[in-house]
Amino acid sequence: MFKKFKIPDATIGRLSLYSRYLKEAEEKGISTVSSQQIAKATGVTPAQVRKDLAYFGEFGTRGVGYNSKELYNYIMKILGLGRRWQVALVGAGNLGKALSQYKGFSERGFDITCIFDTDPNKIGKKLAGIEIYPLDLLGEKARIHNIELGIIAVPASAAQEVADKLMEAGIRGIINFAPVNINTGENVMLRRVDLAAQLEYLTYYLEDTR
Amino acid sequence: MFKKFKIPDATIGRLSLYSRYLKEAEEKGISTVSSQQIAKATGVTPAQVRKDLAYFGEFGTRGVGYNSKELYNYIMKILGLGRRWQVALVGAGNLGKALSQYKGFSERGFDITCIFDTDPNKIGKKLAGIEIYPLDLLGEKARIHNIELGIIAVPASAAQEVADKLMEAGIRGIINFAPVNINTGENVMLRRVDLAAQLEYLTYYLEDTR
DNA sequence: AAAAGAAAGTTAAAAAATTAACAATCTATA
């Protein structure tokens, strides 16, 4: 799988959506799809679909289209979803609880196998059947569970500290749900997801359009 | 507030982050900040900060910087956060439950005041103190509660139907947590947040870099 | 077997976003 040259971030997000449509199509017995069909289902243009795919190779047949199952498999491979990933969740508050129970992760190959918190009242208890460990055990447990990804679901004030601990434990990819910027090493992939900010995109546009 | 010309989507997201830093700075007693400081704290370049702000006006003083409190207020106004917004949550499953309890919304001016579901076992019960209504009552309750924004936290298969109902109820902004594209009218702002896809950005980059 | 239609892959053009450079202006200091 080539990642020699820079791919637009948005392309990755669209590939994810394409793959979901392709799975659905295949399950419905639609064995061949066109860029047009993919585009319609995912809300983009056919040219965009072809361009996105062209970054990675030639997956279709001219004059015909793409084989749904085949393209699905290719995209999943491109996204790194050819295998399962073990994920650590830090923060057993409301958000952490929700994420631990969210079915959507498992469906896409992500297994949250350990949860960490600093609150003595939470440690030892379970969330969605997964035991909550003290944050200090992160390194040890991460090794045992083969953790490669981490989710930060703690208050903004604790986010950087948690990120540091995750990096110390050798975790290479981090999703940060805290509404704050955190600094990571060069070899660590970081992505921030600010739920409130999502609503703010809406209010920005709606503010004075009434 | 001008929105005559197109602002990069990413700018809105950064403004949100700037505002959080500014609030923090002000609370710490830092009354003046430079684009450099904002940039450092939020992980962008100073030029980017100034450019982002320049879309909306002149908020600083050359040779000096920005007044933290003042700039904070301006940005909040720009984002439409000069007032509170009433939000309806559709879907009382794991994700819905989490979102209903998430403190981060209220802090930024969003109040989830009613929750909807189709599951008879859930209707009538409460989540985070908020009653769960049958989806059919959406229109009625939305009117009573002055709902302007909607959050879709239902399975992908039901997302479009829910979106249609939200639009019917006059809701103008929608966050869709279902991993599927949905179609909305022209005068409705839509934003998709795919939690699993966030992890996929990481795995895409990590896949073969071990 | 040729022609028409469909659809991918590719190249070029256009648009959008970011980065960098610079001119204007404020504050502090000599």
Place this chain on the structure above:
DNA sequence: TATAGATTGTTAATTTTTTAACTTTCTTTT
């Protein structure tokens, strides 16, 4: 009061991303 330093707002250049147009190839039909 002039000068140096700081820092904004703005303009220009660069880079990135999207859109459109075109070429190739496959399938079907006449």
